[in-house]
Amino acid sequence: MDKNSEELIDQVNHVGVVGKKVESICNSAKNVESSFERLERKIREPYDRAKPLHTASMNLHSTLVILRGATRYLHLSRRLALQIAETSPQKQTIDPHAILRAAKTVAELSLSSIKVITDAIGAQVLETPQLAMLYITQTHVSTTLPQTIQRLQHQASKPPTFLMGPILYILSPQTFPAQIRNAVSASAGTALLVIQRALTSGSMVRGGQTRTGGVDEARIIWSGLERAFRDVQREGRGIAILENGLSSSTEEIDDEGDVVSGLLELAKEGKEGLDGVAPTAWFWRECASGMDKRFRESCRGKFECGSFRLTT
Amino acid sequence: MWFISADDLASPFLARTLRTGFPRLQNMVREAVIGSRDDANESYSGPEVVLMLQSIASVQQSR
Numbered sequence: 001m002d003k004n005s006e007e008l009i010d011q012v013n014h015v016g017v018v019g020k021k022v023e024s025i026c027n028s029a030k031n032v033e034s035s036f037e038r039l040e041r042k043i044r045e046p047y048d049r050a051k052p053l054h055t056a057s058m059n060l061h062s063t064l065v066i067l068r069g070a071t072r073y074l075h076l077s078r079r080l081a082l083q084i085a086e087t088s089p090q091k092q093t094i095d096p097h098a099i100l101r102a103a104k105t106v107a108e109l110s111l112s113s114i115k116v117i118t119d120a121i122g123a124q125v126l127e128t129p130q131l132a133m134l135y136i137t138q139t140h141v142s143t144t145l146p147q148t149i150q151r152l153q154h155q156a157s158k159p160p161t162f163l164m165g166p167i168l169y170i171l172s173p174q175t176f177p178a179q180i181r182n183a184v185s186a187s188a189g190t191a192l193l194v195i196q197r198a199l200t201s202g203s204m205v206r207g208g209q210t211r212t213g214g215v216d217e218a219r220i221i222w223s224g225l226e227r228a229f230r231d232v233q234r235e236g237r238g239i240a241i242l243e244n245g246l247s248s249s250t251e252e253i254d255d256e257g258d259v260v261s262g263l264l265e266l267a268k269e270g271k272e273g274l275d276g277v278a279p280t281a282w283f284w285r286e287c288a289s290g291m292d293k294r295f296r297e298s299c300r301g302k303f304e305c306g307s308f309r310l311t312t
Numbered sequence: 313m314w315f316i317s318a319d320d321l322a323s324p325f326l327a328r329t330l331r332t333g334f335p336r337l338q339n340m341v342r343e344a345v346i347g348s349r350d351d352a353n354e355s356y357s358g359p360e361v362v363l364m365l366q367s368i369a370s371v372q373q374s375r
Contacts, residue, residue, distance in 0.1 A: 199326065218329045222336065229340040236348030244350070284345065284360035288367040296370040299327035 066124055066131075069117030073109070077140065080105045084148065087155055096163040099156050103170040106149055109141070157183045160238035162245040165263045169249075176263075177270030180242075184279045187239055188286035191232040195291055198224035199298045232287065239283040246279070330371045337368055 083102035087094050118141055125131045149171050156167040160183070168183075169176045201224035246264035268274050274282045330337055341364045346356050 217325060218333075221326060221329050222333065225337065225340060229344040233344040233347040236345065240348055240350060280348075280360065284363055288360075288363040291364070291367040292370065295330070295368050298323070299330065299371055 062120070062124060065117065066121050069121060073117070073140075076105055076109050080109065080148070087152070089155070094155055096156065096161040096167070099152055100163050100167050100170070102148075103152055103156075103167045106145065106152065107170050109145060153179065157186075160187070160242040162241055162248075164242050165246040165267070166249055169263055169266070177267050177273030180246075180267040180279060181272060181274050181282070183242070184239055184274070184282050185286060187235045188283050188290065191235040191283075191287050192290040192294065194228040194231040195225075196294055198228035199294060236280070236283060236287075239279050243279045327371070330368075334368075334372055337371065338365060341365055341368055 080102060083098060083105055086098040087102055121131075153168060153171055156164045156171075164183070165180065168179045172179065198221070201220050243264065246262070246267055249263040264278065266273070268276055268278060277285070342361055345358075345361045345364050346352055346354065349356065
């Protein structure tokens with residue numbers, strides 16, 4: 001002990017120092033513990049209480065989105081059903097304004113905002129199979145709506161009206177130029193068909209008779225041609241009405257909210273449109289080209305076919 | 313069912329009838345184009361009138 005007294009004293013001192021350090025650490029630990037208790041009291045416990053409330057709130061929000069979307073969809077669908085009834089094919093005359101109103105509702109139903117809602121409904125139905133009835137919105141969007149669009153497009157074109165262009169644009173802005181082109185070409189096709197029929201009417205009456213023709217055959221040919229050119233005039237008139245309707249529209253707003261040029265310009269310059277010419281010019285160009293071919297065939301001409309350009 | 317042969321379509325009688333009545337045919341064409349316009353004016357002779365009259369020119373050239 002005498003030998004190691006100094007060492008022992010050092011050790012005792014060291015124990016004292018350690019003791020003081022332990023005491024200070026204990027104090028710090030107590031502080032940490034009380035801080036933790038305070039944190040737990042002020043944050044974790046309220047969080048635990050709030051968490052189920054938050055989940056319930058989120059579920060309620062989803063339910064509200066679905067209900068709001070479904071209500072909006074039902075409202076628009078009901079409105080469309082009433083408007084479609086106004087355009088029933090059984091009616092003798094269909095007011096083009098009624099078709100325009102229905103087209104506007106179809107456009108609202110096709111909006112991306114409605115699609116977001118129907119997608120949300122789809123996602124919710126996956127989570128909650130009991131809500132499978134809501135799939136009706138998807139079915140409506142993917143099948144019924146395209147059929148309705150097709151019917152309205154057809155009704156807007158037969159016969160062409162002043163509102164035909166705006167209706168076709170509202171129903172399908174992307175395919176609008178191609179639709180106008182198809183409608184004008186179809187009209188020219190109809191005109192050419194009646195000319196073709198008139199030119200063959202003489203041979204129809206000649207069937208079983210003489211090969212030299214006669215007064216009857218000539219009369220049939222001319223009366224047939226008169227009727228045919230009246231039909232050509234009617235088809236041309238329809239296209240002129242369509243063009244007037246397109247000319248009177250100024251600017252339209254597309255799906256992205258961008259301003260696009262007037263409908264006539266869109267029909268002329270748009271993708272798969274009228275190649276830079278007006279509908280009437282396109283119509284008469286096709287009529288002229290087709291008539292030239294048919295008259296040449298009828299008269300068996302042996303000269304080269306001319307080309308027809310009309311750029312007004 | 314009764315079919316029309318190519319011979320029936322290209323009838324000399326039809327060609328002759330159209331050729332002899334060509335002014336009548338021209339009038340029909342002109343009236344169809346002008347009548348389709350809003351501003352129906354008999355003296356109108358726009359590009360579509362010219363084009364459509366050209367389309368029946370083969371009638372006169374046929375022999």
